[in-house]
Amino acid sequence: MAESTTKTQQISLSKGLNLGLRRALEDDPKVLLMGEDIGKLGGVFRVTDGLQKDFGEARVIDTPLAESGIVGTAVGLALAGYRPVVEIQFDGFVYPAFDQIVTQVAKMRARALGKVSMPIVIRIPFGGGIGAVEHHSESPEAYFAMTAGLRVVAASNPVEAYWMIQQAIASDDPVVFFEPKRRYWDKAELDPTATPYPLYASRVVRQGTDATVVAYGPMVKTCLEAAKAAEEEGRSLEVIDLRTLSPLDLEPVFASVRKTGRLITVHEASVFMGMGAEIAAKVTEKCFYSLEAPVLRVGAPHTPYPPSRVEEEFLPDLDRVLDAVDRAFAF
């Protein structure tokens, strides 16, 4: 095994994904990477940097600029026994592939009564906060989470990214893998010899007693910062990184709410029909008598993603989270 996959090191989230992909390519000759500009350029976020050079053009494939074509050919490669990992360059560009993902990838196994599988990973950088032009800052996760046959996960930090991408590739089900775009350059220490946390499990990332905050992807960091600020104000927030959006793993959330009595869900996607709605419904059903306040949701208004000069106001931040916490205590 190469030193890069055994030595403890400081890595960015982008590098974590890069190392995870490298390890998957090394471990299984059937793993292929496909996407626009992922070869010599290494992807627009450099996630695949150096991989085509080391694994060749047949395994790290620069595709034509056509998202439906990328996912549609990945379906064929999966049928032929490969495990394609597809990169969609930006969240807002996944829609041309939506039909192939929802109609073909998600349903193929059920249509074949289990006689074929679709071990495909569809990587999507998501979310805003980078001052991008239109269609580069979206949060389309709920579209995929509501589609049976897909699994949907979101990584929140460099170490999670390293492990989760490998676990997603090893999964025999199709996985839509959301990467928090604005956190690509966050750094953390990775120990590649550690035992990874299971992929389809949510995780308490900060213990607390007064209220529970659930987030995923880029908002986990925001919520951790909010919890720190709340602590200074004398409130103890428990923060849960959801990690898996389909299936949901809500047992840790139920346990937390039974303890704190208050829940705030946080995501960049719109509040209306967002992941928070499903979580709120489930928590209300399972923890009705523990709740001291209604479940409150923090997210985006029901508008298209705005021009970047107003994204700071549009995106949930520390203050919006704390405001929701205040409202939860005001009931």
Added chain:
Amino acid sequence: MVTSRKGAGGKTAAAKKKAGAAGPDLVQLLTPEGDLVEHPDYSIDLSPEEYRGLYRDMVLVRRIDAEGTALQRQGELGLWAPLLGQEAAQVGSGRAQTAEDYAFPTYREHGVAWCRDVDPVNLLGMFRGVNNGGWDPNEKNFHLYTIVIGSQTLHATGYAMGMQRDGREAAVIAYFGDGASSQGDVNEAFVFASVNNAPVVFFCQNNQWAISEPNERQFRVPLYQRAAGFGFPGVRVDGNDVLACLAVTRAALEHSRSGNGPILVEAFTYRMGAHTTTDDPTRYRSSEELEEWKAKDPIMRMRSFLEKNKYADEAFFTEVDTEADTVAADIRARCVALPDPKPISIFDHVYAEPHPLMDEERAEYGAYWESFEGAH
């Protein structure tokens, strides 16, 4: 079976005329009158037994198709997509494939399925509503029927890219129709196949009608010519001529198998029946047009050919018709015996790995359904 590009070897004594009526851009080896004609690029030379085999295939396939329509009319199927008129395109291209090749069909490839030895009852499941496909695509290298128009051309291209990486001595054949040629996925498949030099034959059955929309609502240049813009060859074949379809598809598959990349075959044919059993073609096309195409019927011309060359006698034709009725009766019996799936089975194959929501809902809905008297 021998087919080749350039240079015919004269194995049988069937009389050949010089090419003519079909026109220079349409490969035809057998005229509607049942006479063999020569073509500069394609030829065919089969034994009498092989000629009879193609006739038998087409008769059986037409009979199976008629049974599908009858079963729908009698309420045993929810829907049927008839292939009536397209038997030559499907049997010719179907018999051109080797066992190692892989076919990606639309929902109308009953004739191709027959040639690939797929049990016709498998095809009926989705039309009856007992499954959404259900057969093992790898058993006969025949993928599940695809309903969303054109999607399978990308799957075929990806599969071909897999074959290419594995160094398999085989090619993929992707079926689609004239209507699908307008879909983005089909054009993206052309691009992906071209730049990857993927071993895939794009086999378009141009049956003239995309439900109610004629060719001129889909394209303004002949379809086979479109291939040139994508950087691979295209050829138009008389889709009602089983011999030409066989010769052209065999050459096309060999082209792709040999590392020459994709190729487009446009089989110029006609959907003599409805788009599906819910359709009423009298609303959009003339009976004169239908009559014109009936005169080019793929089965009749093959029968004329067999008769003219004394490759088959009356007893043979009677025997094939009897066999067709037997096959149809068997399919009917097995179709009506197909059991309805148990409601609880809808949870079974959604995911390959354990999934908590599947378990939770299986238990929840299962208990609810079981709470009724006489539940499954």
